[in-house]
Amino acid sequence: MNAPEHILLVEDDSSLRRVTEYQLSEAGYQVFSVDTGEAALDALGQDRFDLVLTDVRMPGISGVELLEKVVHDHPGLLVIVMTAYGTVEQAVAAMRAGAHDYLTKPFSRDGLLLAVRRAFDYRSLRRENLRLREELLRRSGDEIVGQSEAVRHLREVIGRVAGTNSSVLLLGESGTGKELVARALHRGSTRHGKPFVTVNCAAIPESLLESELFGHVRGAFTGAHQDREGKFVQADSGTLFLDEVGELPLALQPKLLRALQEMEIEPVGGKARQVDVRVVAATNRDLAAMAREGTFREDLYYRLAVIPVEVPPLRERREDILLLARHFLQRQGDERLLAPEAAEALQGYPWPGNVRELQNCIERMCVLAAGKRFELNDLPEAVRGDSGGAASAVLRLPADGYSLEELEKEAVLQALERCGGNQSQAARFLRVPRHTLIYRMEKYGLKAGPAEE
Structure with missing residues (x-):
């Protein structure tokens, strides 16, 4: 049995908020209600929602400002705005800002449920279109994703x-x-x-x-x-x-x-x-x-x-990183969103393994992450920068020093470890030809990594 859709209701009028929450809950939806835009942003940061239903005029952050934040930070999340009779210009402004639909107060129970149902029908149609497009892409082999x-x-x-x-x-x-x-x-x-x-x-x-x-x-x-x-x-x-x-x-x-x-x-x-x-x-x-x-x-x-x-490396097309991440999430059938800190880390990492490394990173997160969205800590250590990032020194030198051969062996070991055993990537990381790396591996008796994909 599918879980009920999760709706975030944002309304500062307590009586209207209670009635609307009751009508939605009675219809089978899971509803979380708040009375301010600030509280709505907090809720969006803690939980995953399928729809936001928000008033336009509220103290503090307005409904339109909340809408703009949702569109920017939670792309794909549908928003319906509620506006008072006679303020159609606010509804038009909200639609231009990215709202899916609007309701004019006072609205009936049937009008409310129809608008919500239409929003979820639209979401289902969009998902099916994405699924069909992914299938066509897989069949054609044309998965060159990006706008850079x-x-x-x-x-x-x-x-x-x-x-x-x-x-x-x-x-x-x-x-x-x-x-x-x-x-x-x-x-x-x-x-x-x-x-x-x-x-x-x-x-x-x-x-x-x-x-x-x-x-x-x-x-x-x-x-x-x-x-x-x-x-x-x-x-x-x-x-x-x-x-x-x-x-x-x-x-x-x-x-x-x-x-x-x-x-x-x-x-x-x-x-x-x-x-x-x-x-x-x-x-x-x-x-x-x-x-x-x-x-x-x-x-x-x-x-x-x-x-x-x-064919450009991923570090030269950073504006495509989040597009690719969402593409790989869709392929995994995972609807969770990236926390802003996680998205920033993905864009800041140099990706020595390029698109294949990003794809592996996303697949790993989908399997291992347990939260309702992907947080910074769900990323691999190297990506989130816990090891000092790409600019940090690769070697850990002991206080009593190393022989030159020990230094070289350690460099090869760490390069292979950093690149997941991929010899071509490790050779590029060390700025030597691949055959030179293989010679050094044989010289020091190091086990070969997996075959190049």
């Missing part, structure tokens, strides 16, 4: 590039949403009804990657008991997304280059065949620098980077 200039520019680039067959190289840190951009490119292309196939080049052992990409024939090597189509064939007529392409082994790069140049692949132990694939690649590494250093083929780099697209 960086996101608007990214959407413009996607719109211009999607309709071409040119190779695209997505550049950006881990967790910025490069796969979402790749899916948006596919969805906006003439190939949108064809397969979208993903390969994570960092997650597949080098010995298996050639077979994964190009396939093999039965008997080509030990364990090849039957023919297998590679990802290029699976993506034929569609889009192939090569994630973490910077981790592609140097020995395999000529074969990928040939596939891109000739649109021809050769399964292990088999014969060459033609394919029609649009390739979108992504990396969090500096492929241009790797090409200069000889750790990545220069000709392959230029073939992949026909159209390079930068």
Whole structure:
């Protein structure tokens, strides 16, 4: 059985307040009544309400001022204002300020209940629309949420590039949403009804990657008991997304280059065949620098980077943080609101793990937070700044000092701990290439973190 809707009633006329509270309670609603705007703000800070029903003229904070605070601090919470007969201009002002509806005093019991019921029907319709939109977003892969200039520019680039067959190289840190951009490119292309196939080049052992990409024939090597189509064939007529392409082994790069140049692949132990694939690649590494250093083929780099697209980190689009937080809360089906202090902390944190880290933070709060809204203490320690924030020193030095090797080992350990075991994020935090971090981990016998997502 669903819990009754919770209504906050704000009315300074004690007799009208008692009658209205009785009528709403008799209709099955849970009502909490106060006589001032100040008391209403206190109540909103302590409890979760589904609707605010407030008088316009009150001593202290007026109903319109209360409405403006609700719209700012509790977006999505519906407000109905009550105004005296002959003061329609106040009702118009309230509607312009964000009120859902208004009641003119004196109003009947039926008029009151009809207005409240209409408000909740509207809320249900809005939720259903949000649910359907989320479902459409999940199906299309287009979940690039944000209103910042960086996101608007990214959407413009996607719109211009999607309709071409040119190779695209997505550049950006881990967790910025490069796969979402790749899916948006596919969805906006003439190939949108064809397969979208993903390969994570960092997650597949080098010995298996050639077979994964190009396939093999039965008997080509030990364990090849039957023919297998590679990802290029699976993506034929569609889009192939090569994630973490910077981790592609140097020995395999000529074969990928040939596939891109000739649109021809050769399964292990088999014969060459033609394919029609649009390739979108992504990396969090500096492929241009790797090409200069000889750790990545220069000709392959230029073939992949026909159209390079930068995907911005979350710290460069801070105005999107709360939009993303609400987006992830909706996906979790959690209607609780963020306390102002929690919202401020989310916006102030540098998010080294970008959108993926924010998503994980919101999911964790939804599971662990027990209150009626999300407070500052519900955030992870690093986000709320208890450890001194991003600008604090990473090392805890003992009074008697460290050897240089101990110092280096501790830096690697703390970077891995701070980044949840993600090697790419830890390497970026330490400002070293990923292969340097892996070398140091092996040198000091440190356990590898989870595979890059």
